[in-house]
Amino acid sequence: MTDTTHSNLPVVEQLIAALGADVVTVADAIGERRLADWSGVPAGKPAALVRPLDTAELSQIMAICHAAGQPVVVQGGLTGLAGGASPRDGEVVISLERMKAIEEIDPVSATMTVQAGCILQTVQEAAIEAGYYFPLDLGARGSCTIGGVLATNAGGNRVIKYGMARESVLGIEAVLGDGTIVSGLHKMLKNNSGYDLKNLLIGSEGTLGIITRAVLRMRARPMAVSTAWCGLGDFASVTTLLRRAQAELSGGVSAFEVMWPSYVNFVHANFEELRRPLAGQHAFHVLLETDGADAEAQAAQFEAFLAQMFEDGILEDATIAMSERAALDFWAVRDAPGEFPRLMPAMVAFDISFAVRDLAEAADRITAGLATRYPDALAVVYGHLGDGNIHLIVNPSDPSPGVAKEIEAFVYGVVQDLNGSVSAEHGIGVKKRDVLDCTRAQGERVAMQAIRSALDPRAILGRGRIL
């Protein structure tokens, strides 16, 4: 641990004395953009912003903050939706934006070693450049950092085939609350030597340690993608389609996105420029995608599969994208929610998950319950069904915070009742802290708190987040 020789000074002055004014920005000089993430959670007034150049400097910063009991919050690209990176009054904001290098690409081991501040899109492009593929992808790709992606275990569009962020990481380095460097930058796919600190730190939203570097796992680049838009008559057909696609498309399914009629009707009523993939009305719409190596064989298999599903009465209708342009048109319908906030000023958004079996019941109970309670509210349902993850957006006619709170209480009650999760992929942060107990049992929360206190006994890392 670093010797904190200036420990009689206020903590910000200690940080300046140890690291210099270039690394430490004091309160009033901190730019506005540091004060909020995409969550809309109001920010407090931080004491300082520190931007270390390397892991050793961060270790020094944490040793000083630990000794002083100074709370800190870590920021990546500030694209989080749970408010975890929004600073509170008096916190020291830590940004790893100067640690953004790709340190090594090892094509034989199919790994890329990066610093936490590296932007996701930079990683994706470097992987392609090296003849590989980094499958993790989300809308914020141009702003979000690898550190933030790992701290929140981000999901996104291709989880069904490639897993969440944690499945794309082999080793990490992190700094604990007291400055201890936990160094586990391995390239091994198998390593059964004691506790899985990597997966514990991934998804801990900056409350157990600060991820500084990671060894990422690159995958083979898919050379062919097949995309179809399907119309189905009931939920049983949707789950049958999912099961059979997984079985009969040789593990190639890379997206299985489901849209309820509420969603399709809303999009087509409000986005006239978007092509309607199917002319008819269907109880469910599915965007099905598969990727693989052999374009011709895959296209034939995909077409034969859909024909069989039609013959077996699973599909009411389907259309295959015959060009990349057509596939992008399908995805544009699925990606419309990026524009929803403009159309739904009072929107309350949910990112919830269930067992696949329970998804239909969850959606039915939630929409029926909302219709009774708020007949004027709009509620649209869609999601990554292959992952058990639905997004629900509710726009009540009354925009008051009290109504939003009531809607949340109702929806999270259904989540708890059906043993679901209040956060499938966005994280808990500050926004869902109050409803964590809908998803995590008391014994789990006791164990989580015990681990947190053990790793950060002065509770300076992300205080007030998650637990």
Next chain:
Amino acid sequence: MTDTTHSNLPVVEQLIAALGADVVTVADAIGERRLADWSGVPAGKPAALVRPLDTAELSQIMAICHAAGQPVVVQGGLTGLAGGASPRDGEVVISLERMKAIEEIDPVSATMTVQAGCILQTVQEAAIEAGYYFPLDLGARGSCTIGGVLATNAGGNRVIKYGMARESVLGIEAVLGDGTIVSGLHKMLKNNSGYDLKNLLIGSEGTLGIITRAVLRMRARPMAVSTAWCGLGDFASVTTLLRRAQAELSGGVSAFEVMWPSYVNFVHANFEELRRPLAGQHAFHVLLETDGADAEAQAAQFEAFLAQMFEDGILEDATIAMSERAALDFWAVRDAPGEFPRLMPAMVAFDISFAVRDLAEAADRITAGLATRYPDALAVVYGHLGDGNIHLIVNPSDPSPGVAKEIEAFVYGVVQDLNGSVSAEHGIGVKKRDVLDCTRAQGERVAMQAIRSALDPRAILGRGRIL
């Protein structure tokens, strides 16, 4: 927590008073088979054997042991190779053999909920019965339990495609050292709500908690398997074959097993009954397998791929199994190590992993170093190369424990030097505790110990194992 009303009695009498003589077997009545696992680690004399019927009983047992500071050891199928389940003097042995039910199969969610005592093979067969597949497979399948498989994060033959044990689990229930039940039996593929206790408990070898139930993830059953035996001239060709197979066989690669000449020569010299897949001499032999849904298309793709590899000068020779029988003959050559102990009485076995890039150097340094130090020793090298995992078996002419220790010190020195792991899949247990620091840095060990002390403050779970 349970009220421990008999806390003035010795702990074994308390257990009998609380749970009855049917659940608690006292020292001398414990059968011999409880006293050793497959590791050969000598066992001590345990104080009692307890066999709870459900999670509530186990919670009661742990509350009593916690209050008394009584060390416990958990046993599954006793097939471990690291000595973790071998009892020490005075320990209470906990067996979950009465908790072996398959509680539910949910075909829509593709999940199976099982108790920890359920045998792996029973799970595999139930998955097939339900029209699915449970890919985790290892030689001990008929004896090992799901609890043991998860506690050690077992690997096995199909890790390259389906991952280690942790990748086949969605939720778990466990009991902590003080009897707290940590209940996380979810069926969700995505659940970003706080810390990943599941992955922390998986692989903790019974030292952080006792896994009692799990929700397993079933996969689509592959309908077609293609298998080839390949001969290659150098290690660069081996890694090129791996990379191109991953890229060009559409993610279908389900095994990539590499055998060095030392291995092939030893097997053919000692197992005359085994067919030699290729007649010629090659620097490396690879067993390549792919699985998928469409037999005809896959066979054509596989054959075309191998022809291309031959044309590109990657392969010196290759042969495709034209029947299941022929494929089994290939696998028999790869599975011969099951019989090695009979032929190598002084054998010292290693289960080590590296970055794929470093495997050749690791094998070369180890075999060259051993040849210098022990010219009469036999050393054979083989492994799951796609996972970076090699097994090394050394049979010195001098069977004394001192020589075995020296060989271990040398090999683990190379592991440390190349940033590898002393345990790819078998775990640390008691056998590799002394060499944990070759793989886990000091900061990691500090964090591991802090977590262990937080979850089991009286240090009664698996004392003397891992750390």
